[in-house]
Amino acid sequence: MVRGNFGIRHARVTSKRNRHWSAREKLMIIMYYESGHSKRSTADKFNIQPKQLREWINNKEKLLNAAPYTQRLNTGARPKYPYLEAELIEWVKEARSQLKTVTRYMVQAKARLLAKKESYQANYPDIKNAKFSQKWVDGFMSRHKLVNRRKTTVAQRLPEDYVEQQGNFLSYILYRRNEHNYPLSLIGNMDETPMAFNLPSNNTIEQSGTKTVLILSTGHERSNFTVVLACMADGTKLPPVIIFKLKNIPREVFPDGVIIRTNPEGWMNENEMTWWIENVWTRRASRNNNPRSLLVLDSFSAHKTDVVKQRFREKKTDLAVIPGGLTSRLQPLDVSLNRSFKAKVRNLYNNWMSEAIKDYTPSGKIKRPSYSLVASWVKEGWDAIDTSMIRRSFKCCGISNATDGTEDTLIFDFNQLESKINRENLGREVEKDGENNDKENESESEGNDRNELEDDESELKDNYYEENEEQTVIQDWS
Structure with missing residues (x-):
């Protein structure tokens, strides 16, 4: 006689949703660990795996240099318009060498202007529809290691670290x-x-040409x-x-x-x-x-x-x-x-x-x-x-x-x-x-x-x- 287990209820397996941590949150957890807590207690407190914590600690230097909202340290896909970006980054460097201000919106406007060149439209047929959004600017800055900075004076020199x-x-x-x-x-x-x-x-x-202004x-x-x-x-x-x-x-x-x-x-x-x-x-x-x-x-x-x-x-x-x-x-x-x-x-x-x-x-x-x-x-x-x-x-x-x-x-x-x-x-x-x-x-x-x-x-x-x-x-x- 074959006995079946039809009345037995099986455990229901559910998929666990992964938690995406930003660079700022990962650094917070690393700082908590470095303030005197063990890896195990730190992992338990923030509900993460010790393996995750070890990986974050090893990548601490990269996390410090990443944008606070970055969730993945890899740079992602290659630039869609590499030749345009090469010219754009040279424009940024030239402007900064002359101490000129360069803002995110200026980068966005310059990219849209370059996209109108016939050479780029010939190499990249879909560039006419490119929006060059602020999200694209984020990627461009990340790929070329650019950050927003404010003007500094002698009294505002930042420490090396x-x-x-x-x-x-x-x-x-x-x-x-x-x-x-x-x-x-x-x-x-x-x-x-x-x-x-x-x-x-x-x-x-003052009157133009005045040598001494009091x-x-x-x-x-x-x-x-x-x-x-x-x-x-x-x-x-x-x-x-x-x-x-x-x-x-x-x-x-x-x-x-x-x-x-x-x-x-x-x-x-x-x-x-x-x-x-x-x-x-x-x-x-x-x-x-x-x-x-x-x-x-x-x-x-x-x-x-x-x-x-x-x-x-x-x-x-x-x-x-x-x-x-x-x-x-x-x-x-x-x-x-x-x-x-x-x-x-x-x-x-x-x-x-x-x-x-x-x-x-x-x-x-x-x-x-x-x-x-x-x-x-x-x-x-x-x-x-x-x-x-x-x-x-x-x-x-x-x-x-x-x-x-x-x-x-x-x-x-x-x-x-x-x-x-x-x-x-x-x-x-x-x-x-x-x-x-x-x-x-x-x-x-x-x-x-x-x-x-x-x-x-x-x-x-x-x-x-x-x-x-x-x-x-x-x-x-x-």
């Missing part, structure tokens, strides 16, 4: 966000920027103070703090919305940091209940004392410290906001110098602007910063981008950020003046805005704060 440090920082940000799922309203950035009572522009309209000033270029700015990834701005070099707060009427502090040096220190945490950082939440938050800071020494760290722990705040020399790429306030803020304050100063009735010293020199007047400029300049610019700056630094990788293309896209900032500045000026400018006037205005920002880079350098930054930073992965 900046790629590795940059990757470590972004991995730590992603790890913390996956751990705690902070809302954008609880991801912040704080920075100190030194300013002077004398803020003249280095550019002025600009009137108050002579108080060395009378400095510190402005502390902070903002959140959703565009929220915390009240600015001004630290004057005084023993006591002057008996002047200061505007609401700006906080005045004084100390003998006029700089940020441990005492000022603890005060800022208690009186400004606690305003990030409406109910003042100190929810779990993430704060991005540079590696200035006063940010990292044991007292300051303990106070942040009490406020349920995780710190992400930017390695020294990388604030021009990883700090939202440094990427665009500080420069735009200073340019607005300088415009107010220039208007005061040209129009206001000023007081003079017995020796005939112009008295510096009052503390309350400077405070009003700071408030007005900070209020004028657009919230959408703040949100884009966070994404450009890789801090608030969607964790699923859909916004990773925005990381380090400084060209697009700068162009949007310039367009917004032009739009606000036109709206304020209530007049329509033609293209020539718009171009001139945009150039003036750019000159103001260049003035800011060339005048007062953050020497005190930069000299007290640490180049190597160890994040707390616990």
Whole structure:
């Protein structure tokens, strides 16, 4: 008698869907492993195979140099139009050898222009239908090892191992966000920027052929103070703090919305940091209940004392410290906001110098602007910063981008950020003046805005704060 097993239920086999990890996520897992965890515990935590982790560790150098959103390290198919790309890459190199700006959109436009050549249309019959999309530009840049970079000055020299440090920082940000799922309203950035009572522009309209160009000033270029700015990834701005070099707060009427502090040096220190945490950082939440938050800071020494760290722990705040020399790429306030803020304050100063009735010293020199007047400029300049610019700056630094990788293309896209900032500045000026400018006037205005920002880079350098930054930073992965 043959017995059948018809009543037996067999296990149902389902196909497992593979998880595609981006280069940024792989680096995050590698950094977690290198912070003191075993391969097995790391693999279990992120639900991957130990073999995957070993492969990623072996390819760490390639991952560091890959675009954050890259899921596969292989370059993929060969270029469809190799001769066109060869001419295009030579055009890029020639332009950069002459210090000319080359943007993604310029590459796209140049490719479309080259595609109209008869020689290419003869070799590639389907090139007439080629769109040369931004995705194609991504592939072109990857094949030829091109990246988006912003203009550097002597003070912005990047460290030799900046790629590795940059990757470590972004991995730590992603790890913390996956751990705690902070809302954008609880991801912040704080920075100190030194300013002077004398803020003249280095550019002025002058008669053609003039050999010597002089600009009137108050002579108080060395009378400095510190402005502390902070903002959140959703565009929220915390009240600015001004630290004057005084023993006591002057008996002047200061505007609401700006906080005045004084100390003998006029700089940020441990005492000022603890005060800022208690009186400004606690305003990030409406109910003042100190929810779990993430704060991005540079590696200035006063940010990292044991007292300051303990106070942040009490406020349920995780710190992400930017390695020294990388604030021009990883700090939202440094990427665009500080420069735009200073340019607005300088415009107010220039208007005061040209129009206001000023007081003079017995020796005939112009008295510096009052503390309350400077405070009003700071408030007005900070209020004028657009919230959408703040949100884009966070994404450009890789801090608030969607964790699923859909916004990773925005990381380090400084060209697009700068162009949007310039367009917004032009739009606000036109709206304020209530007049329509033609293209020539718009171009001139945009150039003036750019000159103001260049003035800011060339005048007062953050020497005190930069000299007290640490180049190597160890994040707390616990």
